[in-house]
Amino acid sequence: MSPLLKVALCQHDIVWEDARATIARLDAPVRRFCARHQPDLLVLPETFSVGFSMNPEVAEPVDGFSATWLRRIAAECGVGVIASVPTVLSDSEGERRVNRCWFITPEGPVYHYDKRHLFKTSGESPAFCPGDRRCTVAWRGWNIELNVCYDLRFPVWSRNVGNGYDLLVNIANWPASRIDAAQILLRARAVENAAYALFCNRIGTDALCDYDGKSMILDYVGHSIAHSCRVGGVRFFTAELPMAPLAHYRDRFPVSEDADKFEIQV
Numbered sequence: 174m175s176p177l178l179k180v181a182l183c184q185h186d187i188v189w190e191d192a193r194a195t196i197a198r199l200d201a202p203v204r205r206f207c208a209r210h211q212p213d214l215l216v217l218p219e220t221f222s223v224g225f226s227m228n229p230e231v232a233e234p235v236d237g238f239s240a241t242w243l244r245r246i247a248a249e250c251g252v253g254v255i256a257s258v259p260t261v262l263s264d265s266e267g268e269r270r271v272n273r274c275w276f277i278t279p280e281g282p283v284y285h286y287d288k289r290h291l292f293k294t295s296g297e298s299p300a301f302c303p304g305d306r307r308c309t310v311a312w313r314g315w316n317i318e319l320n321v322c323y324d325l326r327f328p329v330w331s332r333n334v335g336n337g338y339d340l341l342v343n344i345a346n347w348p349a350s351r352i353d354a355a356q357i358l359l360r361a362r363a364v365e366n367a368a369y370a371l372f373c374n375r376i377g378t379d380a381l382c383d384y385d386g387k388s389m390i391l392d393y394v395g396h397s398i399a400h401s402c403r404v405g406g407v408r409f410f411t412a413e414l415p416m417a418p419l420a421h422y423r424d425r426f427p428v429s430e431d432a433d434k435f436e437i438q439v
Contacts, residue, residue, distance in 0.1 A: 276312075289330060329435065
């Protein structure tokens, strides 16, 4: 078990619908940052390589260019990596697309969560199929819950039943016009679930919106604990998350014991 988890958010611009150009910009800064700061966990935004596009041509197979780069960074930099990629899945019933959040570990195991709440206003539904299960990854003694952008608005989906997770990670393409809502919602999720919470957002402009980042790292009472730095023109946010104070807080203030019981229908 790791009593201290070093986390980092990579808040970057995205070349619209061009994974190779985006990753060409990111590769050197990410490697330099990891070599210098040695985080345990590196988090990138939703659809980190192509932007929030509904174009079916940008969806990749599970072993496509973007996911392969994430695996390479995890293995070569010794860091757990979280990011989402528009992904096309094929089976006996044909093809379907999902907004897949990958959690790739340096040890080898790979986990994924398919975004549940699709942003209908921008055409994400029906362009993508919604996921039907939550994903909590047990890694290095931490339980980490995966969450994507619009999911943040739905507290029941993220409810921390029985302290099942210690860290909530939300990755986003959250526009500047609504960023105040994201900050309120993340703080609420951290406080109501007595868990650390991360929000990794993009910057820049795409065909739909402007983005101003405002990425956050919060402790379990909603306080910001992030520090920022720039490497190669890319901004990173970092924090060290200790497990002991979280465990002590939960013992002293056992909010999970008073939570309502419910069932989610998918």
